[in-house]
Amino acid sequence: MRKVPGLELAGRVSGFCLFLAAMAHFGLAQSAPLLAADPKIRAALEDVSAQQIQANIEKLVSFRTRSTLSAQDPAAIASGRGIGAAREWIKSEFERYSEDCGGCLEVKTDSYTQEPGERVKEPTVITNVYAVLKGTDAENAKRMVLVTGHYDSRNSDNYNLTDDAPGANDDASGTAVSLECARVLSKLKFPATLVFLTVAGEEQGLYGSRHFAQMAKDQGWDLEAVLNNDIVGGDKSPEQDHSRIRVFSEGVPAAATDQELRRIRTLGGESDSTSRQLARYTVDVGRTYQLGVQPMMIFRQDRYLRGGDHFSFNQQGFAAVRITEFREDFHHQHQNVRMENGVPYGDLPRFVDFDYVSQVARLNAATLGSLAAAPAPPANPRLLTKDLENDSTLTWDASPGGLATAYELLWRTTTSPEWEHAQKVGNVARTTMKMSKDDVIFAVRACDQAGHCSLPVVPAPER
Numbered sequence: 001m002r003k004v005p006g007l008e009l010a011g012r013v014s015g016f017c018l019f020l021a022a023m024a025h026f027g028l029a030q031s032a033p034l035l036a037a038d039p040k041i042r043a044a045l046e047d048v049s050a051q052q053i054q055a056n057i058e059k060l061v062s063f064r065t066r067s068t069l070s071a072q073d074p075a076a077i078a079s080g081r082g083i084g085a086a087r088e089w090i091k092s093e094f095e096r097y098s099e100d101c102g103g104c105l106e107v108k109t110d111s112y113t114q115e116p117g118e119r120v121k122e123p124t125v126i127t128n129v130y131a132v133l134k135g136t137d138a139e140n141a142k143r144m145v146l147v148t149g150h151y152d153s154r155n156s157d158n159y160n161l162t163d164d165a166p167g168a169n170d171d172a173s174g175t176a177v178s179l180e181c182a183r184v185l186s187k188l189k190f191p192a193t194l195v196f197l198t199v200a201g202e203e204q205g206l207y208g209s210r211h212f213a214q215m216a217k218d219q220g221w222d223l224e225a226v227l228n229n230d231i232v233g234g235d236k237s238p239e240q241d242h243s244r245i246r247v248f249s250e251g252v253p254a255a256a257t258d259q260e261l262r263r264i265r266t267l268g269g270e271s272d273s274t275s276r277q278l279a280r281y282t283v284d285v286g287r288t289y290q291l292g293v294q295p296m297m298i299f300r301q302d303r304y305l306r307g308g309d310h311f312s313f314n315q316q317g318f319a320a321v322r323i324t325e326f327r328e329d330f331h332h333q334h335q336n337v338r339m340e341n342g343v344p345y346g347d348l349p350r351f352v353d354f355d356y357v358s359q360v361a362r363l364n365a366a367t368l369g370s371l372a373a374a375p376a377p378p379a380n381p382r383l384l385t386k387d388l389e390n391d392s393t394l395t396w397d398a399s400p401g402g403l404a405t406a407y408e409l410l411w412r413t414t415t416s417p418e419w420e421h422a423q424k425v426g427n428v429a430r431t432t433m434k435m436s437k438d439d440v441i442f443a444v445r446a447c448d449q450a451g452h453c454s455l456p457v458v459p460a461p462e463r
């Protein structure tokens with residue numbers, strides 16, 4: 001229970017009445033939102049292996065360079081050098097996991113030729129490799145949750161294809177997270193669909209993810225959440241915090257229309273994008289499963305003036321966050337492997353903390369599993385504003401897909417970064433709270449009997 005400043009001023013006589021009033025106003029009786037831990041997901045998290053992740057990162061490094069501009073002809077693939085060989089190996093890994101689950105994964109590629117442009121001189125084939133674990137429920141299988149990392153790498157010079165570009169942290173670590181999530185979650189079944197993606201062309205300008213996100217948009221995918229893991233190796237520099245992982249999320253959506261921007265400005269909605277709800281959800285997941293690495297939300301689209309593949313999805317209107325280690329070491333990113341004045345440069349496996357990556361993989365797997373097991377978010381939530389009143393009435397349409405058995409209202413003060421309160425309101429489509437919509441931000445989420453809950457959705461005003 002959170003302390004409310006000023007409550008001790010209540011005094012003895014009228015204390016109880018004031019306490020009740022405060023309860024109604026601040027929702028004191030409610031606890032902060034959590035999810036119920038799912039024993040199957042918990043078992044899958046135990047299955048996540050630091051040794052497997054280490055083996056995968058070392059294998060990716062063994063291709064010497066995974067530059068998107070490096071060779072991918074049959075001879076190069078046979079020689080085990082270059083991005084083509086890396087791509088074929090990732091594909092074979094997904095296929096191996098699929099064999100272990102009786103063909104449960106559909107392993108696919110999304111390939112196109114990038115014409116010369118930024119950091120690409122020649123027409124270049126860019127191939128994304130992904131595996132799909134189709135949902136078991138016909139209606140809910142349309143809903144998708146996706147995890148991605150980029151498997152391409154680079155060294156000091158974008159066009160240097162001869163020297164090593166090990167990219168152990170950037171981003172074999174993120175690729176290993178996608179692979180490990182596929183391996184452990186493919187042993188389970190979920191009503192909604194999971195997509196395990198690895199993309200190329202990131203280092204030249206997010207080419208692969210842009211193509212993939214465009215495809216998802218064009219094909220009308222109901223993509224509820226995207227987790228982009230880029231540099232999640234927990235570099236072993238002295239200032240590293242191995243208990244925290246940064247989760248970046250956009251505030252004002254990149255894809256917001258003018259009308260949406262106007263509403264955001266008017267209602268103070270700058271911290272309520274779907275991506276931000278996803279970031280908050282990862283925090284709830286981290287607490288629910290008491291993981292060894294806890295998310296630290298950064299309310300910013302990405303690191304200062306830098307970018308990543310989640311942005312490709314944000315641009316198409318999807319909820320997407322970037323997950324990155326607490327502290328980056330720039331001696332170990334985009335550098336030729338060398339010693340200079342006694343300082344080692346290069347993105348080598350020996351700087352990666354494989355236990356840390358495995359904790360990050362657990363955070364991802366738990367988030368993916370929780371969302372894929374949950375009902376769809378309630379549709380079309382509205383906050384009624386026809387009459388001026390101090391109560392707040394919310395309505396919504398049932399969560400599509402029929403998994404929801406109850407709805408929960410979440411709220412927080414306008415200055416709070418996280419949802420502070422949750423209240424079950426039953427299997428209804430309307431509720432009235434004794435609280436003014438002027439003073440708090442509301443959201444509603446759909447839950448099932450087992451305590452799986454959807455992402456919360458903030459209502460739109462209805463006059």
Ligand SMILES: [Zn+2]
Pocket residue numbers: 150170171202230231
């Ligand atoms: Zn990267």
